[in-house]
Amino acid sequence: MQYNTIHKAGFKVSSLSFGCMSLTSDTPGNDELIGKAIEAGITLFDTADLYEKGENEKLLGKALKGRRMDVAISTKVGNRWRSDGSGWDWCPEKQYILSAADESLKRLQTDYIDLYLLHGGTIEDPFDDVIEAFERLKEQGKIKSYGISSIRPNVIRKYIADTNIAAVMTQYSLLDRRPEEETLRLMFDNKVAVLARGTVAGGLLAGKPANGYLDMDTGQISNILDKVNNVLNGRELTDKAYRYVLDNPAITTAVAGIRTQWQLQQAIMAANAAVLTAQEMKALQDIWEGNKYVQHR
DSSP states (O other): OOEEEETTTTEEEESEEEEOTTOOTTSTTHHHHHHHHHHTTOOEEEOOTTGGGGHHHHHHHHHTTTTGGGOEEEEEEOEEEOTTSSOEEEOOOHHHHHHHHHHHHHHHTOSOBSEEEEESOOTTSOHHHHHHHHHHHHHTTSBSOEEEEOOOHHHHHHHHHHSOOOEEEEEOBTTBOGGGTTHHHHHHHTTOEEEEEOTTGGGGGGTOOOOOBTTBOHHHHHHHHHHHHTSSTTSOHHHHHHHHHHTSTTOSEEEEEOOSHHHHHHHHHHHTSOOOOHHHHHHHHTTOOOOOOOSOO
């Protein structure tokens, strides 16, 4: 396992991270699965207060008891569940962020959060209030660092220009190359860590049958997948998907959504596979021209 530094946070994380969103509180074996991930060298575990109304944070906190000092926790804030449980509303307000952090700490059974991310965001958000909340939490020792989770270039650009965020979680894969147009270079140049999610594109790059994805129909996806499968003989599909992301110099860690032992094993094998050569990377890049962001530019 390789380890990369989140420069503005001052700590290292494994190049493969464990995304907990798919875990559910009523599924047996969560503790064992997370334990095996730690044994394999994974050091960053990502969750959010939104997932299963906070139960996802609880199961992670339970699984990490006695192991907290060995790992880093990333969780997210900004989506407030309605009192009747019918859904959630976007709430990037200072007081809400401060109170939500306390609730996340309780559920995670920890004194601090290593990386606290704003879970979304729009260009109309009260940026100053958001940053004031994050900075206060840092001063109080409740969080070590902060950032955003976003796929909006205008939001990412704003936070990098006007704040001191340590990291951005964003979607990136062989089937979603939109960040290659601008945002990956922007984050790399400003030493902002990139947590890449969606590396296997909802399973399409891990063996699931072709289906529509983003603005591409089934036929287009099938054509791209056929080409991916027919290059770099000797490398598995999942290997190609993960290495394409991990071997981009802007990427700090790939956050793999893991629910089963098989998914964990596949992700670990890919993360430990040989780095792509320049020729292999070009072969994957040449498969298709990539896509670009249409909205929120």
